[in-house]
Amino acid sequence: MCARCGIGTDGPRPTWTCSVENGVRQYFCDRCSRENLRAIEGRLDSAWW
């Protein structure tokens, strides 16, 4: 599921953004990826959002 909004999915979608935080691979849906593009590109942990 999406690590931010928790939207469910059958599995990681190809269009989802994968972000590795603290060694843990997390996926973010299209909407969250766009909303947090700057944070992801800045390699900030989701805790900063």
Ligand SMILES: [Zn+2]
């Ligand atoms: Zn999401």
